[in-house]
Amino acid sequence: MSKEIEVLKQAVIDGDADAVIDSAKKALDAGINPIEILENGISRGAQVVGDQFEKLEIFLTELMLSGEAMMAGLNVVLPHLKTEDVPQKGKVVVGTVRGDVHEIGKNILKSLLVANGFEVSDLGVDVPTSKFVEAAEKIHADIIALSALMTSTLGGQKDVIDYLEQTGNRNKYIIMVGGGPTNQGWADEIGADGFAETAPEAVRLAIELIEKRRN
Ligand code: B12
Structure with missing residues (x-):
């Protein structure tokens, strides 16, 4: 996994929205496919946070911070999805x-x-x-x-x-x-x-x- 994606995943786990925004931008600048950023950065980070919450290693407030950080990341990445010039499906x-x-x-x-x-x-x-x-x-x-x-x-x-x-x-x-x-x-x-x-x-x-x- 690329360094940018690793940093993004960790920022999601940390619930650090600023770091999520920053690392998502860096990943896009590095030319990484937005789908890979979403699946390997944000979704995998979410998985770790979910596991931590289930094991009572983190509290609801931390879950909420991570949720907000994920949403911040989505706002950066989603506009960069390549729109296919295809007929209406x-x-x-x-x-x-x-x-x-x-x-x-x-x-x-x-x-x-x-x-x-x-x-x-x-x-x-x-x-x-x-x-x-x-x-x-x-x-x-x-x-x-x-x-x-x-x-x-x-x-x-x-x-x-x-x-x-x-x-x-x-x-x-x-x-x-x-x-x-x-x-x-x-x-x-x-x-x-x-x-x-x-x-x-x-x-x-x-x-x-x-x-x-x-x-
Ligand atoms: C972020 C998060 C939150 C955030 C949500 C923020 C937001 N704006 O969405 C907040 C903090 C609000 C939250 C609240 C709660 N949460 Co929560 N949350 C999560 C967490 C960590 C990540 C979810 C996520 O966004 N994942 C990333 C996305 C990209 O993945 P995804 O949703 O699965 O979607 C992918 C696929 O599934 C698929 N997909 C999704 N939808 C669809 C639909 C179709 C048709 C198809 C084909 C595919 C598809 O495509 C997506 C991308 O590839 C999960 C842990 C987890 N492992 O899921 C817990 C989790 C879902 N939450 C949980 C719980 C318990 C809660 C609360 C009850 C906590 C509480 N005590 O208040 C509340 C529930 C509030 C409510 N009434 O809904 C539990 C649920 C346990 C269970 N099995 O029932 C989980 C699993 C954590 C855990 N392990 O305990 N949560």
């Missing part, structure tokens, strides 16, 4: 499910989708079940992408699928799920159409699922 509604305020992964996903030719409606965090469906109807979405970062909020992804089934609308949309505790087994269990571990993989999957549906 489809429409996506993204959001973090009810009860969950984690937004960093969802924001990366949104920016990567936009950079790859998707029109995205971002509903933000703590999004009620019905709002996902209303937004999807409004923009005639192809995909609803549901982010959940906690075991206690995973059920919010299932709620959206159940709601669509109950209202007879399940087949209108491709449902993708992701975020920390999600995995393929969970996606299969709740009847989602796709799961991806990272945002770049999610974009590839979105393209694949839309093509499959249109053919």
Whole structure:
């Protein structure tokens, strides 16, 4: 891993927003791909902070400082994502499910989708079940992408699928799920159409699922 990315990852762990901004700028100046900066710098730093929090090695205030530092890093890096000059690929509604305020992964996903030719409606965090469906109807979405970062909020992804089934609308949309505790087994269990571990993989999957549906 490059020196700039190592410094960035450590700055995220330290919860030092100024150092995150500085090292993210240096990494961009060094010509490192923004996706690599996000995945290897910010996301890996987040992983370490999460592990420390789980083991009670750090307190909530430190978790919050790291969260703010990650957001500061995102603000530096996301505008540098290379936008592909491609025809419109489809429409996506993204959001973090009810009860969950984690937004960093969802924001990366949104920016990567936009950079790859998707029109995205971002509903933000703590999004009620019905709002996902209303937004999807409004923009005639192809995909609803549901982010959940906690075991206690995973059920919010299932709620959206159940709601669509109950209202007879399940087949209108491709449902993708992701975020920390999600995995393929969970996606299969709740009847989602796709799961991806990272945002770049999610974009590839979105393209694949839309093509499959249109053919
Ligand atoms: C930063 C952080 C926070 C910040 C969030 C800041 C913000 N603006 O988002 C703050 C401080 C607010 C926070 C609060 C809390 N947090 Co927190 N937090 C984290 C931490 C350290 C990092 C999350 C993150 O942003 N990661 C970086 C991003 C890039 O990764 P990601 O979200 O996974 O996204 C990637 C992929 O998953 C994927 N992806 C994401 N979404 C989607 C969607 C789709 C459709 C697809 C296909 C892919 C996809 O793409 C992304 C990029 O590749 C995690 C630890 C962890 N390991 O996740 C804990 C963690 C999620 N938090 C946790 C907890 C417990 C909390 C609190 C309850 C703490 C408290 N006592 O108050 C609160 C919850 C508040 C709430 N109601 O939501 C626990 C959850 C435990 C669990 N399993 O349930 C974790 C796992 C820490 C831990 N190990 O204990 N947190």
